[in-house]
Amino acid sequence: MPTIAMPVGVTRLVRKPWLWSFVATVAVWLAMEIFTGGQGAGEVVTAALSFATFSVLVGLGQMFVVTLGPGNVDLSIPATMALAGTIAMKYMDTQDPRIAAGVVIALAVGAAVGAFNYGLIRALRIPPIIATLSSAFLFQSAAIWYNRGLRIKPPPAFADFSFAEFHGLPYFTLGAILLSVLLHIALNRTVYGRSVIAIGQNPRAARFAGVSVERTRFATYVMCATLAGLCGCLFSAFSGGAALNMGADYLLASIAVVVIGGTSVAGGFANVPGIWGASLFLFLIVAMLNTYGFGAGIRMLLTGIIIIAVIAAAGGQKAQR
Amino acid sequence: MREGVSPQILFSPRVLRSLLPALSLVALLAAIFYLQPRAMSYFGLNLLLNLAVPIALATIAQMFVITVNDLDLSIGAYVGFTACVAATWLNQQPLLGIAVLLAGIAVYAAMGALIHLRNLPSIVVTLGMSFVWQGLSVLLLPTPGGRAPGWLLGLMGLKTPFLPFAIFASVGLGLIVHLGLMRSAYGVVLRGAGGNARSVARAGWSVLKVKMIMFALAGFFGALAGLALVGLTTSADANIALRYTLLSVAGVILGGGEFVGGRVSPIGAVIGAITLTLAASFLSFLRLNPDWQIGAQGAILILVLALRLLVTRAERAS
Numbered sequence: 062m063p064t065i066a067m068p069v070g071v072t073r074l075v076r077k078p079w080l081w082s083f084v085a086t087v088a089v090w091l092a093m094e095i096f097t098g099g100q101g102a103g104e105v106v107t108a109a110l111s112f113a114t115f116s117v118l119v120g121l122g123q124m125f126v127v128t129l130g131p132g133n134v135d136l137s138i139p140a141t142m143a144l145a146g147t148i149a150m151k152y153m154d155t156q157d158p159r160i161a162a163g164v165v166i167a168l169a170v171g172a173a174v175g176a177f178n179y180g181l182i183r184a185l186r187i188p189p190i191i192a193t194l195s196s197a198f199l200f201q202s203a204a205i206w207y208n209r210g211l212r213i214k215p216p217p218a219f220a221d222f223s224f225a226e227f228h229g230l231p232y233f234t235l236g237a238i239l240l241s242v243l244l245h246i247a248l249n250r251t252v253y254g255r256s257v258i259a260i261g262q263n264p265r266a267a268r269f270a271g272v273s274v275e276r277t278r279f280a281t282y283v284m285c286a287t288l289a290g291l292c293g294c295l296f297s298a299f300s301g302g303a304a305l306n307m308g309a310d311y312l313l314a315s316i317a318v319v320v321i322g323g324t325s326v327a328g329g330f331a332n333v334p335g336i337w338g339a340s341l342f343l344f345l346i347v348a349m350l351n352t353y354g355f356g357a358g359i360r361m362l363l364t365g366i367i368i369i370a371v372i373a374a375a376g377g378q379k380a381q382r
Numbered sequence: 383m384r385e386g387v388s389p390q391i392l393f394s395p396r397v398l399r400s401l402l403p404a405l406s407l408v409a410l411l412a413a414i415f416y417l418q419p420r421a422m423s424y425f426g427l428n429l430l431l432n433l434a435v436p437i438a439l440a441t442i443a444q445m446f447v448i449t450v451n452d453l454d455l456s457i458g459a460y461v462g463f464t465a466c467v468a469a470t471w472l473n474q475q476p477l478l479g480i481a482v483l484l485a486g487i488a489v490y491a492a493m494g495a496l497i498h499l500r501n502l503p504s505i506v507v508t509l510g511m512s513f514v515w516q517g518l519s520v521l522l523l524p525t526p527g528g529r530a531p532g533w534l535l536g537l538m539g540l541k542t543p544f545l546p547f548a549i550f551a552s553v554g555l556g557l558i559v560h561l562g563l564m565r566s567a568y569g570v571v572l573r574g575a576g577g578n579a580r581s582v583a584r585a586g587w588s589v590l591k592v593k594m595i596m597f598a599l600a601g602f603f604g605a606l607a608g609l610a611l612v613g614l615t616t617s618a619d620a621n622i623a624l625r626y627t628l629l630s631v632a633g634v635i636l637g638g639g640e641f642v643g644g645r646v647s648p649i650g651a652v653i654g655a656i657t658l659t660l661a662a663s664f665l666s667f668l669r670l671n672p673d674w675q676i677g678a679q680g681a682i683l684i685l686v687l688a689l690r691l692l693v694t695r696a697e698r699a700s
Contacts, residue, residue: 132641132642134505181684184688185684185687185688185691186691187641187687188641188642190453190505190641191631191635191641191683191687194628194631194632195632195680195683195684195687196680196684197680198628198676198677198679198680198681198683199677199680199681199684201676201677202673202674202675202676202677202678202680203677205673205676206671206673206674206677312509313506313509313510313512313513316503316505316506316509317506317509317510320502320503320506326502326503326506327501356520356521357517357520358517358518358519358520358521358524359517359521360517361513361514361516361517361520362513362514362517362518362521363517364513364517365510365511365512365513365514365515365517366510366514368506368510368513369496369507369510369511369514372502372506372507372510373496373500373502373507
């Protein structure tokens, strides 16, 4: 029993699994500001929010997938991003009026990828890791064949919009916050969200309780891939074009933000705010290593070590069942 | 499990299932010889199977990790790192090189311990480690270069009688790991930890020790893969083996390994690795657009999994 009586609100806050990702984020930000003497502190926050948007998009989808239980993970996210980004940018053909249709195409490509992934998992009865790994080969190949190794430029208005801000908040970030709120509600208040959590805790019990397990899994894989498709399209606009390797960083990022954000890797427990905390944290780590002026080798080395250290400190789950 | 000596057993789904990897390999070889009859020679086979040895070693490394229900997404970066060490330190200061390679194996054992003790997902830890290995490789060899030690070049360029060195090496590798993992008493414990860790622990074995041994073995064979690779390519760079991560997982699965439950097959894994190596040559003989090479490997993987499902269904029905 604690000797110091804490207000109920504080104890409840301290128990939130997502709190630590935000504490770590603020710590890294302070470490960086002390080094630079507080110069450009505002810009760093804006940049962090812009870049975090993309890891949040893929992280949210991955979170729902991971919550389905052990073995559920989508490894095809980078390939999906490359494929959807490439197809959408090729369709837009740098013409502004085609932006809306292009975004819809990216979403459709993502949804199709998700449906294919789920089809493999269901039809071949293989673990999702193997299914999404094999399908990632196919989608990456399709992207290579369609892309021809070029950087396909986005329409100018789309590129401008990706940097446009509303009172210091990029529109993309605003959209991602809105989406996060919706998914937070979906997770905690809708039949779908509760089904995902129930399946993650015990699929058999969920089935006996009348949860439509397969329909929920189908919806989750489709949603995850659709978000990856959207992320690929938006990131193409933000980074000056669709490139084949643009999703490469997002495989580690999507899984790491889920774990650092306090979602249980064993499934059955998820939270949306942690995805934001962890995404900001990951960006700031990279930004901090950049400010310190390290070379590429040291930067990669430290990123890896820090991620493992944070996961080892935060992600340790008590053994379940 | 019914055991009986009847003629039907030869064609039973169970036997078929274990023969599936070998049958796929034979089918692929037949197709290659049909398309390119000149491949049916010592020289042709040598050319085709040259790169099979490092891929087979990396696949065996991945197999040890998969046996205990984990997945190593850093094996490609690690093989690249060991290749860089072999092309620099091992060549110039052999003692330092050996010490670094041993340290790499120790890091693998520590990784196994960390994953077990903190109950972490192996995918995240190994993905993080892939950054570490690649960062180290870039520090060691910022630009492609280095030179493989002479003894390594000599070993990999060995001209063996009758059949190319790669075939002898692969057969030897498969048999040695088969004896150690499938036929030894402790091998049963090692695989048991993948099947049911709790009952292995209840029987008095340390699961922590098992995990550390399996990861250390993965580190050992991964290092051998790096050495073999640099013995073939003579120089190294940080990105030399990144695709080995996916190839090794695919090889284990192609070879009949199950993703959970400790059901693996070392001989199958070696066959799976050779099949994937040959698949690349086969596709180039078909004059397939090189863009689709990776995709074709994915398609082959899906095809084999589908075949296996059919066989498993038949197995249940009989």
